[in-house]
Amino acid sequence: MFSYVPPIDDYRFLLTQVLGFDRAMAETGKDVDADLAAAVLEEAGRMCAERLHPINRHGDEEGSRLIDGEVHTPEGFADAWRDFVAAGWPSLAAAPEYGGQGLPFILQLWLDEMLAAANMSFGLFPGLTRGACEAIAAHADDSLKATYLSRMVSGEWTGAMALTESGAGTDLALLKAKAVPDADGGYAVTGQKIFISSGDHDFGGNIIHLVLARLPDAPAGVKGISLFLVPKYLPDADGNFTVRNAMSVGALEKKMGIHAQPTCVMNYDGATGWLVGEPHRGLAAMFTMMNAERLMVGIQGLGIAGAAYQQAAGYAKERLQGRSADGTREPVAIIEHADVRRMLLNIRAFVEGARALGGWTALQLDRAHHHEDAAERAKADGLVALLTPVVKAAFTDYGFESAVQAQQVFGGHGYIREWGMEQYVRDARIAQIYEGTNGVQAMDLVGRKLPMAGGAVVEGFFALVADDLGAAGASGIAVSTREALALLREVTASLRGAGVEAAGAAAADYLRLFALVSMGWMWTRMAAAEGDTPLHDAKRAVADFFAQRMLPQVRGLAGSIAAGEATIMALAADAF
Structure with a gap:
């Protein structure tokens, strides 16, 4: 490897x-330029490459284990977490008021890419903690924020989302877990949850469940x-979190992949918890973390697609097999064969187009939170909402397909x-399933996102893309993407x-x-970038491949x- x-x-x-990163930062009031951003990403990449990637395969082989009711992560994971926390990575884009560094979300998003590429199981720990923090920050009362957020933002404590039950997955209306008020202003939470990633571990510190x-x-x-909010540990008489709450790990799920990630069956047996947000309004709070x-x-x-591409491209340049097209008798590296190149280019065209689209979406998220103009914030928020199901579903579908092609x-x-x-x-396979299956994402796009603001959000996005394509002239990728956008507009109107x-x-x-057109838009931008370096030449070549293939x-x-x-x-249900 x-x-x-x-x-x-x-x-x-x-x-x-x-x-246009520097311009975007000026518009959102963040004192970060491209040089600083690249330096941060370089350091993050070093952590991923040197600390997390080397334990990825071992983590998969050993897996997390449940021994006498306690979760043991694979050797090296707990130490890696402590190193990750000591370097400040969990707080990268978190709000300064809770101890975060307040850096742009695009840096967090690309850190997430490198985490997934290097060690996807490990990357779920900070990712789920961040989602829990966002829900607490948006919906919890000041007391809960003061008690939990700074320690979660720092990585001293971690978070988990306990939503799914054996009979209530996508259809949360079937949920049965109960919460009964107690005499101290809290609640006794009882029920069983399944598929709870990062539900328990051996890193030390508290684990904060949102149930x-x-x-x-x-x-x-x-x-x-x-x-x-249901913590693993409750405060003792001195305010130290040492008292074990009435919650336990019933089992670890036996999974197809992400073996190092402890995906738990969690039992809550009258566990003490506190209400986050308004009674009966849990879905609003849940979707804050779900969207993140x-x-x-x-x-x-x-991330998985990018890592798989690196391995496959490296192998293809070294593996000798077959003969060249000119009839030479000597074996050639398989990178010379058209079908191998086709597979590699399929992956690369997706990875680099998606990386750009994800980065653009991340900049819109910062714009939605920090732009001084309320109308601009609302516009950006709508664009993020529109693109979220596209990023989730298309990136994970193509990511899995890319991993298979690389294999x-x-x-x-x-x-x-x-x-x-x-x-x-x-x-890669699980990413198409969890946090809302990709079929659910597609229905969300068509059923909820296209009608937003009477269709104004999607039409605004199309207009933005069309303006860029119009300015790009007659390049092959621009022409092809303009034609594809016209078709997308027709189909959108028909729906x-x-x-x-x-x-x-x-x-x-x-x-x-929708995803293909959006990536075509990004490829048009990349192909139009001025420069004559090998990187620019490669971008134009891959843009042509994307346009034509x-x-x-x-x-x-x-x-x-x-x-x-x-x-x-047409086919009757009982005929299947």
Whole structure:
């Protein structure tokens, strides 16, 4: 296996020549320039490459274990967490009022990419903690914020989201966990949750669970769900968190991948907790952290694809097999074969296009939080909401497909443990499922995001893309993306007012079509960047590949959408 190389040169290129980072920082009042940002990313990449990547394979092989009710993470993980915390990485983009560094979210997003590439199981610990912090900061009372946030932001304590039950996954209306008020102003939380990533570990410190449960007077359905903060340890008489709460790990899930990540069955047996937000308004608080996590999960797909590409490209340049096209009898490296190049270019075109689109979305998130103009904040917030399901679903779908293609480059060697490719495939698969399956994301895009503000948000996005494409002239990628955007606009108009079955039939194809156009937009920007370095030459070559080999897929997707739901719904349910 080759060493992981953080894509710092690509980040620097995007910051300085594609995304207008310095201008964006001036508009949001952040005193950070591209040079500082690149330096931070370089240091983060060093941590990922030198500290986390070397324990990734061992972590997969050893896995987390439950021994006498206590979770033991693989050897080296607890020490790596302490190093990660000591270097300040958990607080990178967190608010300064809670001890965070307040750096731009784009740095956090690209750190998440490198974490997923180097060690996806490890990256879930800080990612889930950050999501819990955002929910607490947005919805909890001042007392809970003062008690928990600074220690979670620093990484001294970690967080977990306890939402799913065996009978309540996507449909939270079926949730059964209960919370009963106690005499001290808290609640006794009782129930069992499954699939709880980072539910317990051996890093030391407290673990703060955000648990969905119902109050005794809760109405039926999703309108009766509340959110509770339930810590592993409660304060003793001196205010030190040493008293074990009435919660335990019933089992560790046996999973296809991310073996080093302790995904727990959690039992809450009258555990003490506190209400976060208003009674019966837990979904609003939950979606604060879910939306943050969905961006992180999308970037996990990107990170795995980028790491798999590095391994496959390195292997393809060394592996001798077959003969060259000119008839030479000497064996050649498989990078010379067209089909191998096709697979590698498929992956690279996705990775670099998605990296740019993710970075643009991250800049919009900062704009939504920090721009001085309220109208600009609202506009940016709408764009982030629109793109969140696209980032989550498209990046993880393409991420898994990229891992499989990278494995294919290795042939038989990709199927055995030695090169690590089969781990990428196994690890990547979960990202399409958790934090809302990709089918749910597609339905969210079509059913909720397209109608936002009467369609003004999506039309505003299309106008923004069209302006950039118009300014790009007659380059091949610009022309191809303009044609694809026109088709996307036609399909979008055809879906307005679609019924549930029609929307469901179209949703997955529509989301992929939307993603291809969005990445084509980013490739147009990258191809237009001025310069004659090898990096610029490579960008233009990959942009041409994207234009000619990937963007044409939009026509087939549009055709499938136009076919409607008839053939999908025609077969009787009992005939399956």
